[in-house]
Amino acid sequence: MTLAKEYSNHSRRTLVVLMEDRPGVLSNVSNMFRRRNYNIESLTVGHSETSGISRMTVVVHASDTVLEQVVKQLYKLIHVTKVTDITDDAAVIRELALIRVHAISTSRAEIKQLVDIFRAQIIDVAHDSMTIEITGTEDKVDSLVEILRPFGIKELTRTGRVAMVRGGLSGGGRG
């Protein structure tokens, strides 16, 4: 996606968006980002603690003025109930990745060592590959991916960022 407006002063912002779990609401949100030319880096969605309410974590590149519009435009969607910018809050931020890496008998031990250093897990082994699961910050996932790259990454999937404010100051409960 391209960022057409205000390259200067833009930064990575993490928004937690709560919305009624109705048909079409996810595409409505992603459609709004597309049509208003906002630059999403990642978007994850799932159930929240309240039944009937979904929780989305969006990472968006935006300046302060664009971010203000993003938040307002999100609120303008009928089924969005709460939008919180948690970028500057103390938050737990995690991403999960599955990495299938080329592995033959001679490289398995080395890969296993690296996986242990990262406190990741090997969840599947085949005759020419291993599948690794890692949970952590995006930086940590990036590092493991880079370290494994020379072995030959055959397949990679990342969930994108999920986030929660620390200490019970849940993203959904603050203005």
Place this chain on the structure above:
Amino acid sequence: MKMNGAQIIWECLVREGVDVVFGITGGKVIPLYHELPAYPIHHITMRHEQAAAHAADGYARATGKVGVCVATSGPGATNLVTGIANAQMDSSPIVAITGQVASGDLGTDAFQEVDITGITMPITKHNCLVTNVTELAQAIREAFHIARSGHPGAVLVDVTVDAQMGQCEFIYPETVNLPGYRPHTRGNLRQVAQAAEMINQAKRPVLMVGRGVIVAGAQDELVELAERAQIPVATTLLGKSAIPESHPLSLGMGGMHGEAYTNLAVQQADLIIGIGTRFDDRFTSAASTFAPQAKIIHIDIDPAEIAKRVRVDLPIVGDALNVLRELVPLVQNAQHTEWIGLIDGWRAEAREYSRHWEEGEALVPQYVVRQISELTEGDALMVSDVGQNQMWEAQYYIHNRFGGLISSGGLGTMGFALPASIGAQVGRPECVVWVVAGDGGLQMTIQELATIVQERLPVKIALLNNGYLGMVRQWQEFFYERNYCGTPIFGPDFAKVAEAYGMAGITVCDKAQVNEALEQAMQIDGPVLIDFRIEQEHNVFPMVPAGRPIDEMIRRPRQA
């Protein structure tokens, strides 16, 4: 009481106060239409679904009520799209009801299946697909609530044919439960007090008024504010008719084709009070060049409009009527004699530029519009199309009727006026309704003459016929080396076309015939089309070139 889905839809519409709908039937709304005769709702059969949406839009703008249009699935639904986008852009409350293939066939590319909720998602305030009759009443109730409240807009409800035929116990939902939808209607009182303080301090204030004031019905409060502190009032195109334009404080429309004195006032103001406007680019030009000396107060019901295009020093989110009622008592009496004197000087100078068309022999559109204005005493419900005709209407019709202009502002939809006039005349039968259109736009929806005749609507149509897509031709003349590519258009003998449809048609070629034709049109008890063969390469002045500050306009030539 057990009802089928079709009955539930009509029952809900009646309870929403709907007594007229604009539509075209088709395969997937036959069950819906089958039940209609039992309800006190008049169905106006249009000739194209786009026109149905425009008619609903025109009805909504003329009455302040929600306009309703109906179409079948597939092409019926896609034909609504332009009309829906048009209503949404101009904050006009409409509800579109479309038929859809049976729920079991959804997603199979069935005959006349189209994903109309997907298609209209970015051009509606809200939409939904109803596949189960038990969800229908709630969906319709929410549709009307969302369309008319807050920042009004277009809502589409897509109903599968099996949901129309299925039966369930009808319970009218008295309330809506939309936790994510809570329009802010009352302005923050601290901000209102601050606004009053800024107005009291201002030396060169200008009110900039948009359609929000008309939607809110805040005409009296607006005039009271303007008079109390002697603040001149500029309007956007859609804000025209928020204040009587013969009022001495009315500056008329500003922006790209605004009068020089209006734009000069805005650019030299030290305070702009924007009410119910989104600071659209047709008014402000490049946002960075807009009102450079002014602090800006922005009053709007939609928080997302605040600081969207221009910087705002003081935002107030709320309904224009509520906010003005709080604001007016806090504003001190003021005179601003010097400021108003300066503006009136510019205004007097502008008159010099209009001599040539007033005194000249040529049949020019300015003269036609001004004569309509005088004949109707500024009290007609005017419906203008898009392009040069729209700007001439806006510049030369002196609107004294509150809400007396209906026009496609945001989307700029050619072909809007004729079908919108149907909705306007149906909604306001007591009003004299005039259409001002060009030959390009009129030919885009000319089939609706049939609807006008069928419904016996006494709409008067002033066709400003110059044989060009004139606004684009004007741009080609000014900025594209007179390369008239794609703009010359052949048109039929419009008076004969009108007669063929069963209405009166008059052709006017001379300036001397204008008044007689207009008076004749007013005397005819029914629809009339007057084909004014105006100067072909006549331009709209003043004009602000794209991206320039609005006080750097190309003025009218002093001689013809």
